[in-house]
Amino acid sequence: MTSSARFYSQATSIWLATPLMLALLAGFVYPVARLIALSFSGGTLNHYRRIFTEPLHLSVLLSTVEVAAVVTMACLALGFPVAYLMAKLSKGLAMVTAACVFIPLWTSILIRSYAWVVLLQRHGLINGLLVKSGIVDDPLKLIYTQGAVVVAMTHVLLPFMILPIYSGLRGMSPDYLRAARNLGAGPTRAFLEVTVPLSLPGVFAGSVMCFVLALGFYITPALVGGPSSMLMATLIGQQTTVLLDWPFAAALSTLLLAVTVISVLLFRRTLSFSKGLNSVH
Numbered sequence: 524m525t526s527s528a529r530f531y532s533q534a535t536s537i538w539l540a541t542p543l544m545l546a547l548l549a550g551f552v553y554p555v556a557r558l559i560a561l562s563f564s565g566g567t568l569n570h571y572r573r574i575f576t577e578p579l580h581l582s583v584l585l586s587t588v589e590v591a592a593v594v595t596m597a598c599l600a601l602g603f604p605v606a607y608l609m610a611k612l613s614k615g616l617a618m619v620t621a622a623c624v625f626i627p628l629w630t631s632i633l634i635r636s637y638a639w640v641v642l643l644q645r646h647g648l649i650n651g652l653l654v655k656s657g658i659v660d661d662p663l664k665l666i667y668t669q670g671a672v673v674v675a676m677t678h679v680l681l682p683f684m685i686l687p688i689y690s691g692l693r694g695m696s697p698d699y700l701r702a703a704r705n706l707g708a709g710p711t712r713a714f715l716e717v718t719v720p721l722s723l724p725g726v727f728a729g730s731v732m733c734f735v736l737a738l739g740f741y742i743t744p745a746l747v748g749g750p751s752s753m754l755m756a757t758l759i760g761q762q763t764t765v766l767l768d769w770p771f772a773a774a775l776s777t778l779l780l781a782v783t784v785i786s787v788l789l790f791r792r793t794l795s796f797s798k799g800l801n802s803v804h
Contacts, residue, residue: 555780562773570774579756580775587755590673590744590780592736595684597677598725598733602684606725607718609685610692621689624682632679636746639675640666643747667749675747676737683736684729691725692718731790738783755779 562570574580609620627635642648643665650662665671699721703713741756748754753761755775762772 543588558773559777561770562777564770564773570771571778573771574774574778575649580732583753583755583758584778584782586669586753587738587779590669590676590754591734593673595730595733595738597673598681598684599730601677602681602729603688603722603726606685606688606692609689610695616695621686624685626678628682633746635679636675636743639671639678639743639747643671643674666747667751669748669752672744672748672752672754675743676740678731680736680744683732686758687728687732688722689726691722695721727790727793727799731787734786734790735783738779738786749786 562572563731574584605620606626609617609624612620640647644650645662645664646668647666649665650659653659654662695718699717700713704710708716739756740754741760744752744754745757745760748757756779759772759775759779762768762775
Protein backbone atom coordinates (compact mmCIF):
# COMPACT_ATOMS: atom_id res chain seq x y z
CA MET A 524 0.00 0.00 0.00
CA THR A 525 1.48 3.37 -0.96
CA SER A 526 1.38 6.50 1.16
CA SER A 527 -0.58 8.29 -1.58
CA ALA A 528 -3.45 5.83 -1.44
CA ARG A 529 -6.74 7.43 -0.53
CA PHE A 530 -9.90 5.94 0.88
CA TYR A 531 -13.32 7.49 0.48
CA SER A 532 -16.47 6.79 2.41
CA GLN A 533 -19.44 5.31 0.60
CA ALA A 534 -21.27 8.65 0.70
CA THR A 535 -18.28 10.48 -0.78
CA SER A 536 -17.94 7.87 -3.52
CA ILE A 537 -21.60 8.27 -4.42
CA TRP A 538 -21.25 12.06 -4.62
CA LEU A 539 -18.18 11.75 -6.81
CA ALA A 540 -19.94 9.31 -9.16
CA THR A 541 -23.18 11.31 -9.32
CA PRO A 542 -22.14 13.76 -12.12
CA LEU A 543 -20.99 10.90 -14.32
CA MET A 544 -24.17 8.94 -13.67
CA LEU A 545 -26.32 11.98 -14.46
CA ALA A 546 -24.41 12.53 -17.70
CA LEU A 547 -24.88 8.86 -18.60
CA LEU A 548 -28.60 9.04 -17.89
CA ALA A 549 -29.06 12.26 -19.88
CA GLY A 550 -26.81 11.35 -22.81
CA PHE A 551 -27.51 7.62 -23.24
CA VAL A 552 -30.20 6.01 -21.10
CA TYR A 553 -32.90 8.63 -21.68
CA PRO A 554 -32.45 8.89 -25.49
CA VAL A 555 -32.37 5.10 -25.88
CA ALA A 556 -35.47 4.73 -23.69
CA ARG A 557 -37.31 7.35 -25.77
CA LEU A 558 -36.21 5.58 -28.94
CA ILE A 559 -37.56 2.24 -27.75
CA ALA A 560 -40.80 3.84 -26.54
CA LEU A 561 -41.25 5.53 -29.93
CA SER A 562 -40.90 2.17 -31.69
CA PHE A 563 -43.98 0.98 -29.76
CA SER A 564 -46.06 4.03 -30.66
CA GLY A 565 -49.76 3.22 -30.59
CA GLY A 566 -49.14 0.43 -28.09
CA THR A 567 -48.75 -2.20 -30.82
CA LEU A 568 -46.01 -4.22 -32.49
CA ASN A 569 -47.01 -3.10 -35.98
CA HIS A 570 -43.64 -1.57 -36.79
CA TYR A 571 -41.79 -4.73 -35.78
CA ARG A 572 -44.25 -6.89 -37.73
CA ARG A 573 -43.55 -4.73 -40.75
CA ILE A 574 -39.81 -5.39 -40.39
CA PHE A 575 -40.27 -9.15 -40.36
CA THR A 576 -43.02 -9.33 -42.98
CA GLU A 577 -41.38 -7.18 -45.67
CA PRO A 578 -38.41 -9.03 -47.23
CA LEU A 579 -36.46 -5.83 -47.96
CA HIS A 580 -35.88 -4.96 -44.30
CA LEU A 581 -34.65 -8.41 -43.28
CA SER A 582 -32.47 -8.50 -46.37
CA VAL A 583 -30.87 -5.19 -45.39
CA LEU A 584 -30.34 -6.43 -41.82
CA LEU A 585 -28.69 -9.65 -42.99
CA SER A 586 -26.58 -7.71 -45.49
CA THR A 587 -25.45 -5.36 -42.70
CA VAL A 588 -24.40 -8.25 -40.46
CA GLU A 589 -22.66 -9.96 -43.37
CA VAL A 590 -20.73 -6.83 -44.35
CA ALA A 591 -19.76 -6.19 -40.72
CA ALA A 592 -18.48 -9.78 -40.37
CA VAL A 593 -16.49 -9.60 -43.63
CA VAL A 594 -14.98 -6.24 -42.66
CA THR A 595 -14.04 -7.60 -39.23
CA MET A 596 -12.33 -10.65 -40.74
CA ALA A 597 -10.53 -8.47 -43.30
CA CYS A 598 -9.32 -6.13 -40.53
CA LEU A 599 -8.08 -9.14 -38.54
CA ALA A 600 -6.28 -10.64 -41.54
CA LEU A 601 -4.57 -7.34 -42.36
CA GLY A 602 -4.17 -6.01 -38.84
CA PHE A 603 -2.65 -9.00 -37.02
CA PRO A 604 0.57 -9.10 -39.10
CA VAL A 605 1.01 -5.34 -38.71
CA ALA A 606 0.48 -5.52 -34.95
CA TYR A 607 2.83 -8.51 -34.69
CA LEU A 608 5.61 -6.68 -36.56
CA MET A 609 5.04 -3.55 -34.47
CA ALA A 610 5.45 -5.61 -31.29
CA LYS A 611 8.76 -6.99 -32.60
CA LEU A 612 10.21 -3.57 -33.41
CA SER A 613 12.28 -1.48 -31.06
CA LYS A 614 10.42 1.07 -28.98
CA GLY A 615 11.40 3.99 -31.24
CA LEU A 616 10.42 2.28 -34.49
CA ALA A 617 7.24 0.98 -32.86
CA MET A 618 6.24 4.55 -31.97
CA VAL A 619 6.86 5.70 -35.55
CA THR A 620 4.77 2.79 -36.89
CA ALA A 621 2.04 3.50 -34.35
CA ALA A 622 1.97 7.12 -35.51
CA CYS A 623 1.42 5.91 -39.08
CA VAL A 624 -1.49 3.80 -37.81
CA PHE A 625 -2.93 6.79 -35.97
CA ILE A 626 -2.77 9.13 -38.98
CA PRO A 627 -6.02 7.79 -40.55
CA LEU A 628 -7.78 8.37 -37.22
CA TRP A 629 -6.81 12.05 -37.40
CA THR A 630 -8.55 12.39 -40.78
CA SER A 631 -12.29 12.81 -41.14
CA ILE A 632 -14.23 9.72 -42.21
CA LEU A 633 -15.95 11.87 -44.82
CA ILE A 634 -12.60 12.78 -46.40
CA ARG A 635 -11.40 9.17 -46.38
CA SER A 636 -14.65 8.02 -47.96
CA TYR A 637 -14.42 10.66 -50.70
CA ALA A 638 -10.84 9.55 -51.33
CA TRP A 639 -12.13 6.06 -52.13
CA VAL A 640 -14.74 7.57 -54.46
CA VAL A 641 -11.91 9.30 -56.34
CA LEU A 642 -9.89 6.07 -56.50
CA LEU A 643 -12.71 3.73 -57.52
CA GLN A 644 -14.87 5.82 -59.84
CA ARG A 645 -15.17 4.95 -63.53
CA HIS A 646 -12.46 7.38 -64.60
CA GLY A 647 -10.57 7.22 -61.33
CA LEU A 648 -6.96 6.37 -60.59
CA ILE A 649 -7.38 2.58 -60.41
CA ASN A 650 -9.41 2.25 -63.60
CA GLY A 651 -7.02 4.65 -65.34
CA LEU A 652 -4.04 2.45 -64.44
CA LEU A 653 -5.86 -0.72 -65.49
CA VAL A 654 -6.82 0.71 -68.89
CA LYS A 655 -3.41 2.28 -69.60
CA SER A 656 -1.59 -0.93 -68.67
CA GLY A 657 -3.81 -2.94 -71.05
CA ILE A 658 -5.19 -5.23 -68.35
CA VAL A 659 -8.75 -4.22 -69.25
CA ASP A 660 -10.20 -2.54 -72.33
CA ASP A 661 -13.04 -0.70 -70.62
CA PRO A 662 -13.22 0.75 -67.08
CA LEU A 663 -14.54 -1.66 -64.47
CA LYS A 664 -17.47 -0.92 -62.18
CA LEU A 665 -15.60 -0.58 -58.90
CA ILE A 666 -17.63 2.13 -57.22
CA TYR A 667 -21.18 1.64 -55.86
CA THR A 668 -20.67 -2.06 -55.17
CA GLN A 669 -20.61 -4.20 -52.02
CA GLY A 670 -16.93 -4.85 -52.55
CA ALA A 671 -16.18 -1.12 -52.56
CA VAL A 672 -18.06 -0.76 -49.27
CA VAL A 673 -16.04 -3.58 -47.69
CA VAL A 674 -12.72 -2.15 -48.88
CA ALA A 675 -13.49 1.40 -47.72
CA MET A 676 -14.85 0.29 -44.34
CA THR A 677 -11.84 -1.98 -43.79
CA HIS A 678 -9.53 0.96 -44.44
CA VAL A 679 -11.41 3.12 -41.92
CA LEU A 680 -11.65 0.47 -39.17
CA LEU A 681 -8.22 -1.14 -39.52
CA PRO A 682 -6.58 0.95 -36.73
CA PHE A 683 -9.24 -0.25 -34.29
CA MET A 684 -8.00 -3.81 -34.89
CA ILE A 685 -4.27 -3.11 -34.94
CA LEU A 686 -3.98 -1.16 -31.70
CA PRO A 687 -5.63 -3.66 -29.28
CA ILE A 688 -3.68 -6.57 -30.76
CA TYR A 689 -0.44 -4.58 -30.58
CA SER A 690 -1.14 -3.70 -26.95
CA GLY A 691 -1.66 -7.37 -26.07
CA LEU A 692 1.42 -8.57 -27.94
CA ARG A 693 3.59 -5.78 -26.57
CA GLY A 694 2.70 -6.74 -23.00
CA MET A 695 3.48 -10.43 -23.56
CA SER A 696 6.60 -11.59 -21.73
CA PRO A 697 9.30 -12.99 -24.07
CA ASP A 698 10.02 -15.65 -21.45
CA TYR A 699 7.05 -17.68 -22.73
CA LEU A 700 8.54 -17.98 -26.21
CA ARG A 701 11.98 -18.77 -24.79
CA ALA A 702 10.48 -21.51 -22.66
CA ALA A 703 8.64 -22.96 -25.65
CA ARG A 704 11.81 -22.94 -27.76
CA ASN A 705 13.81 -24.56 -24.93
CA LEU A 706 11.20 -27.31 -24.73
CA GLY A 707 11.72 -28.12 -28.42
CA ALA A 708 9.00 -26.10 -30.13
CA GLY A 709 9.91 -24.62 -33.50
CA PRO A 710 9.13 -21.01 -34.47
CA THR A 711 5.82 -21.93 -36.09
CA ARG A 712 4.61 -24.09 -33.23
CA ALA A 713 5.69 -21.51 -30.65
CA PHE A 714 3.77 -18.86 -32.57
CA LEU A 715 0.62 -20.97 -32.88
CA GLU A 716 0.59 -22.35 -29.33
CA VAL A 717 2.00 -19.41 -27.38
CA THR A 718 1.72 -16.11 -29.26
CA VAL A 719 -1.71 -16.63 -30.80
CA PRO A 720 -3.49 -17.76 -27.57
CA LEU A 721 -1.94 -14.91 -25.58
CA SER A 722 -3.02 -12.41 -28.24
CA LEU A 723 -6.67 -13.50 -28.14
CA PRO A 724 -7.84 -10.79 -25.68
CA GLY A 725 -6.55 -8.12 -28.08
CA VAL A 726 -8.04 -9.98 -31.05
CA PHE A 727 -11.45 -10.14 -29.39
CA ALA A 728 -11.31 -6.49 -28.30
CA GLY A 729 -10.43 -5.37 -31.83
CA SER A 730 -13.05 -7.65 -33.36
CA VAL A 731 -15.78 -6.30 -31.08
CA MET A 732 -14.91 -2.69 -31.89
CA CYS A 733 -14.70 -3.31 -35.64
CA PHE A 734 -17.90 -5.36 -35.79
CA VAL A 735 -19.97 -2.98 -33.65
CA LEU A 736 -18.72 0.11 -35.51
CA ALA A 737 -19.33 -1.58 -38.87
CA LEU A 738 -22.94 -2.35 -37.91
CA GLY A 739 -23.69 1.34 -37.53
CA PHE A 740 -21.64 2.79 -40.41
CA TYR A 741 -23.52 5.42 -42.38
CA ILE A 742 -21.28 7.83 -44.31
CA THR A 743 -18.97 5.34 -46.03
CA PRO A 744 -21.70 2.96 -47.34
CA ALA A 745 -23.80 5.93 -48.46
CA LEU A 746 -20.94 7.48 -50.47
CA VAL A 747 -19.13 4.39 -51.74
CA GLY A 748 -21.97 1.88 -51.95
CA GLY A 749 -24.78 4.02 -53.24
CA PRO A 750 -28.40 2.84 -53.43
CA SER A 751 -27.38 -0.67 -54.52
CA SER A 752 -25.55 -1.38 -51.25
CA MET A 753 -28.00 -0.23 -48.60
CA LEU A 754 -27.17 -1.04 -44.98
CA MET A 755 -29.25 -0.59 -41.85
CA ALA A 756 -27.89 2.87 -41.01
CA THR A 757 -28.67 4.04 -44.54
CA LEU A 758 -32.18 2.59 -44.33
CA ILE A 759 -32.78 4.28 -40.97
CA GLY A 760 -31.56 7.59 -42.38
CA GLN A 761 -33.89 7.20 -45.34
CA GLN A 762 -36.86 6.61 -43.04
CA THR A 763 -36.09 9.71 -40.96
CA THR A 764 -35.01 12.24 -43.60
CA VAL A 765 -36.95 11.19 -46.70
CA LEU A 766 -40.08 9.32 -45.57
CA LEU A 767 -40.30 11.01 -42.13
CA ASP A 768 -41.49 7.74 -40.61
CA TRP A 769 -39.89 8.18 -37.19
CA PRO A 770 -41.67 5.31 -35.36
CA PHE A 771 -40.59 2.79 -37.98
CA ALA A 772 -37.06 4.23 -37.94
CA ALA A 773 -37.09 3.81 -34.16
CA ALA A 774 -38.10 0.16 -34.57
CA LEU A 775 -35.25 -0.41 -37.04
CA SER A 776 -32.83 1.32 -34.66
CA THR A 777 -34.02 -0.78 -31.73
CA LEU A 778 -33.55 -3.95 -33.75
CA LEU A 779 -30.04 -2.86 -34.75
CA LEU A 780 -29.29 -2.05 -31.09
CA ALA A 781 -30.48 -5.52 -30.08
CA VAL A 782 -28.24 -7.15 -32.70
CA THR A 783 -25.31 -5.08 -31.44
CA VAL A 784 -25.88 -6.05 -27.79
CA ILE A 785 -26.27 -9.73 -28.69
CA SER A 786 -23.06 -9.59 -30.73
CA VAL A 787 -21.11 -8.06 -27.82
CA LEU A 788 -22.46 -10.71 -25.44
CA LEU A 789 -21.48 -13.47 -27.87
CA PHE A 790 -17.98 -12.03 -28.19
CA ARG A 791 -17.63 -11.89 -24.40
CA ARG A 792 -18.91 -15.44 -24.09
CA THR A 793 -16.42 -16.61 -26.70
CA LEU A 794 -13.59 -14.82 -24.90
CA SER A 795 -14.55 -16.43 -21.58
CA PHE A 796 -14.69 -19.83 -23.27
CA SER A 797 -11.27 -19.24 -24.82
CA LYS A 798 -9.80 -18.35 -21.42
CA GLY A 799 -11.28 -21.56 -20.03
CA LEU A 800 -9.64 -23.60 -22.75
CA ASN A 801 -6.32 -21.90 -22.18
CA SER A 802 -6.48 -22.54 -18.47
CA VAL A 803 -6.88 -26.27 -19.12
CA HIS A 804 -3.53 -26.34 -20.88
